[in-house]
Amino acid sequence: MSDAIFIPSILLSIPRHPVTALGLPLALGMLSGLPTAQVVRGPWYNNLFFPPGRPPRQVFPIVWPLLYLSMGYASHLAVKALDTSVSSSSRSALTLGIALYYVQLGMNFIWTPLFFGYKQVGLALIDSIMMAGTTFYATKLLDGPTNSQTTYFLLPYCAWLCFATYLNGGIWWLNRARASEKEE
Template sequence: MTTYVPSLTLPSAIFEQPAASILLPLLIGPTIGYAVRPDRTKTTYRALKQPPGNPPPQVFGPVWTALYATMGYAAYRAYAAGATSIDPRKVALAKQGATLYTIQLGLNLIWMPLFFGLGRPIEATADIIALTGVTGYLAYIWVQVDEISAWCLAPYLGWLGFATYLSAGCGYLNKWNFKGQFQSEKDK
């Protein structure tokens, strides 16, 4: 069981302000994507053998934008509900949720560099499995503080399940080796 760990938790000021809570994942997520180089990511995505049901690359941006905004709102809402509660258990759960939220955000943000930047499908798949588990546990914690916050994670958990299938499927179909798949047209 994870508890509140201040050194692993975003500052409370982020959770206390709805704009900061929503904007943080909305800004950091795309920043990581651009750091990995979108041209390289799209080229690699198209070059990999894909499992059935894989969406076109242009689907990922809008989906992740909606998911990041929703998770940021849920974080604000759960923290606000817990921090203002007179129930000490809810206060503790809100702080624990803040730690779990921070951990899941970190796991979320390292998937793309692992998968596309470093070409490490085994590590990326292990990361997304851990991310899904932490997010599921976070929903369990948040439902005890604020049900709406927990339900806000439902689409995210659904997408993480699908993304796990895609990550593992790409890894398996490409023999867990992306070597040679990571050159954009400019790099060749």
């Protein structure tokens, strides 16, 4: 791993403070999810076929804020470890892990508009797969340098991303014929 990864200082200063570390993903998640409530009550969403295991829609506004808070706190722990790390390999892993945290946060932010706003279930699935992969890799990178502290906060998110990707993939698969019918 190289030390060549550059993270703008503002992106390091946000997670240095627990309130902003927790607040950024929570605020982005809330902002991204605002139009969702209307869509899930509408005909497009209610006419979709869903894979087995889909939880009631009331679960999502409970789970996601907890996951946002958890990932935000993991970013705080990662930056604290970066600030005190003297090992070149730990600094490299932490820097890349923090950069990937922001990448996955961006992918998380665009998933909801892709799926609910633009109704692009396939693009949302690609985003979800990339987000899960990025988050798993960031979790792996941050594990050693933070003595597994970040892993405790990111593993529930990783697990939920797997489940969410399954749901997204199932929705795409079960409704793909309908999407092609609309194009004809």
